[in-house]
Amino acid sequence: MSRTAITFLAMSGVRVVNPELRELGLTLPGFIERGKVIASLPSLGLLTLAGLTPPDWDIEYVEYDETSPEVVEQILNKSHDLVAISSLSARIEEAYALANRLRQRGKTVILGGLHTSVLPDEAETHVDAVVVGQGEPVWQQVLSDYVAGDLKQRYVGIRSNTFEPWSIPRYDLLDTGRYNRITTQTMRGCPHDCAFCGASRMISDFKRKSLDYIKQELEAITAIWPHPFIELADDNTFVDHQWSMALAQLLTTYRLKWFTETDIRVADHPELLDALRESGCKQLLIGFESVDVSSLSEADSRGWKQKRRDRYLEAIHAIQSRGITVNGCFIMGFDHDTPTIFEETSKFVKESGLAEVQVTIATPFPGTEFYRRLKGEGRLRADRFWDKCTLFDLNFQPKNMSITALESGFRDLIRAIYSTEETNRRKSISTQIYRKYGKVS
Numbered sequence: 087m088s089r090t091a092i093t094f095l096a097m098s099g100v101r102v103v104n105p106e107l108r109e110l111g112l113t114l115p116g117f118i119e120r121g122k123v124i125a126s127l128p129s130l131g132l133l134t135l136a137g138l139t140p141p142d143w144d145i146e147y148v149e150y151d152e153t154s155p156e157v158v159e160q161i162l163n164k165s166h167d168l169v170a171i172s173s174l175s176a177r178i179e180e181a182y183a184l185a186n187r188l189r190q191r192g193k194t195v196i197l198g199g200l201h202t203s204v205l206p207d208e209a210e211t212h213v214d215a216v217v218v219g220q221g222e223p224v225w226q227q228v229l230s231d232y233v234a235g236d237l238k239q240r241y242v243g244i245r246s247n248t249f250e251p252w253s254i255p256r257y258d259l260l261d262t263g264r265y266n267r268i269t270t271q272t273m274r275g276c277p278h279d280c281a282f283c284g285a286s287r288m289i290s291d292f293k294r295k296s297l298d299y300i301k302q303e304l305e306a307i308t309a310i311w312p313h314p315f316i317e318l319a320d321d322n323t324f325v326d327h328q329w330s331m332a333l334a335q336l337l338t339t340y341r342l343k344w345f346t347e348t349d350i351r352v353a354d355h356p357e358l359l360d361a362l363r364e365s366g367c368k369q370l371l372i373g374f375e376s377v378d379v380s381s382l383s384e385a386d387s388r389g390w391k392q393k394r395r396d397r398y399l400e401a402i403h404a405i406q407s408r409g410i411t412v413n414g415c416f417i418m419g420f421d422h423d424t425p426t427i428f429e430e431t432s433k434f435v436k437e438s439g440l441a442e443v444q445v446t447i448a449t450p451f452p453g454t455e456f457y458r459r460l461k462g463e464g465r466l467r468a469d470r471f472w473d474k475c476t477l478f479d480l481n482f483q484p485k486n487m488s489i490t491a492l493e494s495g496f497r498d499l500i501r502a503i504y505s506t507e508e509t510n511r512r513k514s515i516s517t518q519i520y521r522k523y524g525k526v527s
Contacts, residue, residue: 090233091144091166094136094259096129097173097181099151102478107497128260130269130319131199131221132172137253138225147259150184158184161193168194168232171213175201175284175451175475182212189214194237196228201472203289204453210239219243219289222251247293249274254306262310267317267345270303271295272333276321278349280373280386281459282417284451284475285321294329297336304340315368318346325349330358337365347371350394353401359408363523369442370405371413374398377434378427381420402438409523411441411516418496419448421485428495432502441516443503446477447496 102108128149136145146166150157161169169188173181178201185195198217202209209216217224220243231237257268275292276283307314323346324330330352337344343366350372352358362370375385382392394401405412416431435443450457450466460466465483474481484492502508 089142089144090168091146091164092139092168092170092229093146093148093161093164093166094129094132095161095169095171095184096132096147096149097151097171097177097184098129098149100174100176100476102476103474104479104493107478107493107500110497110500127267127269127317128265129172130255130271132170133255133257133259134253135170135221135225136256136259138222138251139229140226143229145256145259147256158187161188162191167192168196170196170198172199173197173201174199175472178202178209178472180473182209185212194232200284200288201452206240215239215241217241217243219245222249222253226251243289245289245291247291249293249295249299252295252299254302257306257310260310267315268307268311269317269319270300270307271319272300272323272346273320273325277325278322278386278390279388279455280375280391281384281455282448282451283321284449284454288453292325294326297332300333301336304336304342308340308342313341314343316342316344318344320346320348323348324352324358327355327358330355331361334358334361334365334367337367340366342366343368345369345371347373349373350391350397350401353397353404356404356408359405359410363409367410368520369411369413371415371444372401373415375415375417376420376423376427377416377430378420378422380422381427384420384422398434399438402440406439406441406515406519409519411519413442413444414438414440415444415446417446417448418499419480419482419484419492423484423492424486425491425495428499432499435503436508439515441512441519443512445496445499445503447480447492448482449475449477449479450482451475 132147136147139145144166148157148161171181171185181197185197188195195213196215196217197209197213198221202216203218206216206218215228215237216239217228218240223243224241228241273294274290277292307316345368348370352370375391376382379392379395382395383389385391402412402414414435418427431445448456450460460482467481467483471481480489480493483489
């Protein structure tokens with residue numbers, strides 16, 4: 087008797103559409119390095135669903151990017167009749183085209199992810215079933231219905247404040263040689279309500295994973311990678327100080343390095359920063375969003391980030407002086423932004439001593455408050471622009487500058503902060519920070 091088989095297909099990698107920026111990005115060392123890190127991360131969501139798949143199923147995990155068309159033939163020629171695809175907005179059109187092709191060859195296709203959760207009616211025209219919201223609560227029902235020949239068109243994962251049901255992601259499905267980082271998750275969602283965020287509240291309320299669950303996942307990772315570099319797939323890890331200290335203590339028991347995202351309040355707790363450093367934390371990514379206090383009024387409805395603008399320099403120094411580098415993130419294209427924002431941002435990056443920086447263009451992801459506002463104001467450049475949801479392509483009419491001014495100003499900023507000289511300067515800052523604690527890496 088043949089075993090039921092499934093292919094988990096991750097649509098990996100994102101390609102910038104703007105040809106000038108794409109060509110420019112290929113020449114800038116700092117831009118290239120961070121891009122390689124992001125592109126190499128596996129799909130934690132699919133690996134988690136694989137962990138919830140019954141043990142009597144044959145499972146394959148595949149990553150598909152635009153440079154590997156042979157992957158399609160590989161899937162088409164396999165006996166796996168069920169294919170589960172996860173894709174973000176930037177590659178959803180490719181996912182639809184691939185799903186259409188797979189179905190023409192007799193495969194059953196299930197599609198999930200943030201984009202599908204926001205626009206399930208659109209997605210349903212291309213696949214046999216869609217999973218809306220969190221996949222874990224409904225996944226075993228999906229598989230049971232498939233086996234029974236009664237697959238429904240839509241499954242909706244309930245919102246809850248717990249991680250039940252839960253399973254260890256199937257890290258064993260990965261080719262370890264392909265990745266420079268591996269992902270796990272300690273929490274989901276975020277207490278902030280940033281208008282532009284396409285992840286923090288879209289499919290889940292804010293909730294933390296139990297330390298016991300995290301421990302089991304760390305055991306699974308270190309069984310395969312003895313000394314891994316882990317990227318936490320969190321939106322805001324250190325919301326709760328007491329829980330954060332306990333997490334740091336747990337991580338200290340393993341020989342690993344790690345990275346995560348959080349907000350500026352972590353700088354208020356030097357004892358936590360010390361604990362994070364000792365646990366192997368190498369860098370914190372913090373969304374500063376803008377150097378302009380007026381632009382920050384657009385970030386979240388409560389003005390949480392705007393109220394902290396005057397502490398940016400102090401916070402960066404507090405964190406980096408404890409041996410952890412900061413990757414500062416800034417968004418260009420807020421309504422209050424004028425063409426001066428690019429030079430102001432470049433100047434702040436240099437003066438702040440940031441060890442790393444990430445700049446993007448404001449992107450109206452479907453389902454966000456930012457998208458709804460721009461659509462209501464008639465400022466979207468197209469009704470359907472999903473392939474340009476890359477964080478580097480402009481999809482709307484700016485308010486206080488022209489489209490040309492925003493795009494050219496952004497290119498100039500990219501040239502300034504990701505040049506060889508600036509990239510080497512920030513690397514030197516990182517080296518000095520790590521050397522202070524005898525841990526250069």
